[in-house]
Amino acid sequence: LRWVAGLGIVAADPMATPNFYAGLVLDRMAERRRDDEFILGLLAVPTTCIVPVWRGFNLIGTDSEPRAVFVTAGQWRPGGEVTFLGMAGTTAYFATDLSSLDQREAEARLAGIGQFVDLRSVGPVIDRQSGALLAYARGLAHWHARHRFCGACGAPTVSRAAGHVRACANPACAIEHFPRTDPAVIMLVTHHDQCFLARNRRFPGGMHSTLAGFVEPGESLEDAVAREVREEAGIAVGDVTYRSSQPWPFPASIMLGFRAEATATAFALDADELESGAWFTRAELRAPRQADSFRLPRPDSIARRLIEDWVAEG
Amino acid sequence: LRWVAGLGIVAADPMATPNFYAGLVLDRMAERRRDDEFILGLLAVPTTCIVPVWRGFNLIGTDSEPRAVFVTAGQWRPGGEVTFLGMAGTTAYFATDLSSLDQREAEARLAGIGQFVDLRSVGPVIDRQSGALLAYARGLAHWHARHRFCGACGAPTVSRAAGHVRACANPACAIEHFPRTDPAVIMLVTHHDQCFLARNRRFPGGMHSTLAGFVEPGESLEDAVAREVREEAGIAVGDVTYRSSQPWPFPASIMLGFRAEATATAFALDADELESGAWFTRAELRAPRQADSFRLPRPDSIARRLIEDWVAEG
Numbered sequence: 001l002r003w004v005a006g007l008g009i010v011a012a013d014p015m016a017t018p019n020f021y022a023g024l025v026l027d028r029m030a031e032r033r034r035d036d037e038f039i040l041g042l043l044a045v046p047t048t049c050i051v052p053v054w055r056g057f058n059l060i061g062t063d064s065e066p067r068a069v070f071v072t073a074g075q076w077r078p079g080g081e082v083t084f085l086g087m088a089g090t091t092a093y094f095a096t097d098l099s100s101l102d103q104r105e106a107e108a109r110l111a112g113i114g115q116f117v118d119l120r121s122v123g124p125v126i127d128r129q130s131g132a133l134l135a136y137a138r139g140l141a142h143w144h145a146r147h148r149f150c151g152a153c154g155a156p157t158v159s160r161a162a163g164h165v166r167a168c169a170n171p172a173c174a175i176e177h178f179p180r181t182d183p184a185v186i187m188l189v190t191h192h193d194q195c196f197l198a199r200n201r202r203f204p205g206g207m208h209s210t211l212a213g214f215v216e217p218g219e220s221l222e223d224a225v226a227r228e229v230r231e232e233a234g235i236a237v238g239d240v241t242y243r244s245s246q247p248w249p250f251p252a253s254i255m256l257g258f259r260a261e262a263t264a265t266a267f268a269l270d271a272d273e274l275e276s277g278a279w280f281t282r283a284e285l286r287a288p289r290q291a292d293s294f295r296l297p298r299p300d301s302i303a304r305r306l307i308e309d310w311v312a313e314g
Numbered sequence: 315l316r317w318v319a320g321l322g323i324v325a326a327d328p329m330a331t332p333n334f335y336a337g338l339v340l341d342r343m344a345e346r347r348r349d350d351e352f353i354l355g356l357l358a359v360p361t362t363c364i365v366p367v368w369r370g371f372n373l374i375g376t377d378s379e380p381r382a383v384f385v386t387a388g389q390w391r392p393g394g395e396v397t398f399l400g401m402a403g404t405t406a407y408f409a410t411d412l413s414s415l416d417q418r419e420a421e422a423r424l425a426g427i428g429q430f431v432d433l434r435s436v437g438p439v440i441d442r443q444s445g446a447l448l449a450y451a452r453g454l455a456h457w458h459a460r461h462r463f464c465g466a467c468g469a470p471t472v473s474r475a476a477g478h479v480r481a482c483a484n485p486a487c488a489i490e491h492f493p494r495t496d497p498a499v500i501m502l503v504t505h506h507d508q509c510f511l512a513r514n515r516r517f518p519g520g521m522h523s524t525l526a527g528f529v530e531p532g533e534s535l536e537d538a539v540a541r542e543v544r545e546e547a548g549i550a551v552g553d554v555t556y557r558s559s560q561p562w563p564f565p566a567s568i569m570l571g572f573r574a575e576a577t578a579t580a581f582a583l584d585a586d587e588l589e590s591g592a593w594f595t596r597a598e599l600r601a602p603r604q605a606d607s608f609r610l611p612r613p614d615s616i617a618r619r620l621i622e623d624w625v626a627e628g
Contacts, residue, residue: 022534030545031584136532143531146489149468151461156468164530175460179531183497183568215568216478217457217493218450220336221559231344242556245535254497254529256570270345 019246019257020123020300024132026086026093033161039084042092046074049091050082051133053141054098054106056251057116058134066122068130069114083140083163085133095137095163097144120250123300131300132247139249140164143179150175180252185224186212187258188306189235191265191279195310196233198269198277208278209297210306212255225258233277234268237261243309246302257302259310282314333560333571334437334614338446340400340407347475353398356406360388363405364396365447367455368412368420370565371430372448380436382444383428397454397477399447409451409477411458434564437614445614446561453563454478457493464489494566499538500526501572502620503549505579505593509624510547512583512591522592523611524620526569539572547591548582551575557623560616571616573624596628 032038042048049070052059061069070093078096085093098106106116119138123131140163147166150157155170157177166177188210189196197208213228215221222240229235237260246255269277285296285307297303346352356362363384366373375383384407392410399407412420420430433452437445454477461480464471469484471491480491502524503510511522527542529535536554543549551574560569583591599610599621611617 018534018536021532022537024532024537028530028541031586132532139531145466147465149463149465151463151465151471151491152459154463154468154470157465177465178496178528180494181497181529181531182492183495214492215495216342217453217495217563217566218335218338218446218561219568220332220561221568221570222332223336223338223561227342247532247534247537249531252531254533254535256535272345 018128019244019302019305020128021132021135021247021249022245023128024136025129026088026133026136028086029084030164033084033164039162042084042087043073043078043082043094045092046072047091048073049093050076050078051085051093051095051137052098052110052116053095053137054101054116056118056138056142058119058138059110059114060117060122060126061114066126068126068134071110071113081144081159081163083137083144083159085136085140093133095140097141099141099145120298120300124298135247135249139181139247139252140179142249142251147177147180150177181247182253183215183221184212184248184253184255185215185221185228185258186210186255186302186306187225187229187237187240187260188310189229189233189237189260189262190310191262193314194265194279194281195285195307196235196262196267196277196279197307198233198274200273201275204295206292206295207297208280208294209301210303212303214253215256221256221258225260229260229262232270232273234266234270236263238263243306244302246305248302255302257306259306282311285311332442333558333616333619334442335446335449335561335563336559337442338450339443340402340447340450342400343398344478347398347478353476356398356401357387357392357396357408359406360386361405362387363407364390364392365399365407365409365451366412366424366430367409367451368415368430370432370452370456372433372452373424373428374431374436374440375428380431380440382440382448385424385427395458395473395477397451397458397473399450399454407447409454411455413455413459434612434614438612449561449563453495453561453566454493456563456565461491461494464491495561496567497529497535498526498562498567498569499529499535499542499572500524500569500616500620501539501543501551501554501574502624503543503547503551503574503576504624505576507628508579508593508595509599509621510549510576510581510591510593511621512547512588514587515589518609520606520609521611522594522608523615524617526617528567529570535570535572539574543574543576546584546587548580548584550577552577557620558616560619562616569616571620573620596625599625 082094150168153173157166160167168175215224239261243257248255396408464482467487471480474481482489529538553575557571562569
């Protein structure tokens with residue numbers, strides 16, 4: 001690890017440290033998901049942990065430092081659908097979605113245990129493994145909520161394979177739907193000793209970040225990188241190099257991080273998306289700045305990582 | 315380019331040549347998709363090309379060598395939903411799905427122009443750009459067919475943004491659904507001068523290939539590579555290195571190609587998935603073999619590419 005002024009501690013080897021929300025050490029036991037007896041047996045174990053999700057929020061204990069808190073199956077036998085997340089050692093983890101409860105009911109249900117908050121509000125400060133587990137639970141809860149009906153025929157779907165499949169209940173259709181994860185490319189555009197950062201119109205005040213966008217059907221990741229950089233900033237890129245990836249279930253993405261070397265520094269912003277953009281040197285990014293006029297992306301984002309890794313190289 | 319005995323011509327620089335179905339040179343013009351006047355104007359141009367898809371099959375002209383063939387808007391004004399693919403020079407391309415026609419009707423409609431065939435049956439021999447365009451059309455047609463109803467509320471959806479959005483028609487829901495692409499990792503597991511290939515129970519006779527599997531929510535790509543190799547072959551991997559990617563709309567994947575170095579050669583196959591597996595040297599993969607006892611994966615696959623690139627290095 002290495003200290004970089006203005007950025008804080010950055011990893012010496014960018015590949016060695018997983019990104020936030022990645023690197024979860026959990027045996028997902030995919031091969032047992034359709035074994036109902038095994039799954040029901042785990043739910044009957046009093047120490048089995050339930051990870052509640054409510055309308056996209058995760059349960060966080062706030063008695064001292066923010067931390068992930070769980071309900072045990074001994075305290076509270078889940079009533080609705082549950083999703084088997086996996087086992088850490090001898091402890092099984094299941095997610096359950098309480099979104100059908102109103103806010104008062106949901107808070108009452110978990111009173112004394114924790115509060116429901118947006119994972120991104122605590123992601124950078126809770127321990128990495130907890131953050132990754134909560135992200136996994138949040139992602140699956142969102143998928144279930146968006147796939148209660150079959151897209152092919154409109155009939156209701158039912159949870160199968162311990163929550164990793166939703167099967168169409170219409171016997172004439174009977175399609176199995178699997179969890180959805182949307183691949184998005186995110187890339188630090190560089191030109192020799194400068195990198196390009198921009199402000200999306202939706203960004204919080206002062207924040208500058210890398211370009212990013214969803215991969216479309218019929219594209220490789222590299223195709224998507226080149227298209228997004230051209231569309232958003234009017235920049236042509238040559239070398240496109242993969243760096244690392246990050247689950248980003250806000251609500252359903254995986255971020256695929258690249259570095260892309262521009263062929264020239266001229267740019268033309270897509271004014272519908274971006275309000276400003278500029279080239280920055282490493283020295284400029286290291287210099288202390290007014291937080292209200294220039295901020296880097298959130299510390300748990302792969303955008304931040306892409307920028308920090310590049311700054312640390314020079 | 316370089317000739318390798320038993321494999322044929324392989325690329326000298328693996329990053330320089332796009333994989334099959336990737337590298338489509340087409341301006342997708344995403345910023346014009348919601349401009350109805352622009353889109354209708356393109357459909358009124360007689361030279362605009364229509365790319366028909368029928369039940370997952372693409373239209374191929376078979377008068378001489380297999381090649382992509384199109385219908386022009388001058389020949390045939392599309393009746394149903396169309397999806398704007400983009401522009402190549404001054405020619406606009408649209409996809410349309412004829413799956414509601416029965417086989418006789420579909421064949422009659424395109425008589426004298428071409429036949430509907432599985433793109434994979436001709437992908438390796440038609441020109442690369444045509445293959446990529448047909449793959450793009452096929453992927454979007456599949457997505458439309460699977461998203462005719464809203465997964466959140468069950469109401470019908472309608473095509474918007476020139477076919478790149480399906481909007482829920484229920485005003486109380488009104489969610490916009492975007493094209494779905496499922497990220498899958500595919501990895502050549504190596505151990506010094508050997509690589510691991512296996513036979514899935516569903517593979518055609520003699521075919522041996524790399525391991526692969528879908529990325530799950532809450533995983534980075536690297537997490538998914540390590541999990542799949544452990545689940546399928548009982549092998550732990552250390553270094554995991556990204557190589558390249560490939561759109562694979564059969565029906566809805568993007569293949570994310572890696573090389574993964576095993577920590578040891580011992581393995582234990584998941585017998586439900588794999589019927590055999592073994593370590594191979596480069597010399598063994600170069601040696602001519604009986605086609606019925608050992609075959610490499612199809613030439614248009616990234617699996618083949620991962621293997622060929624590795625063989626070419628030694």
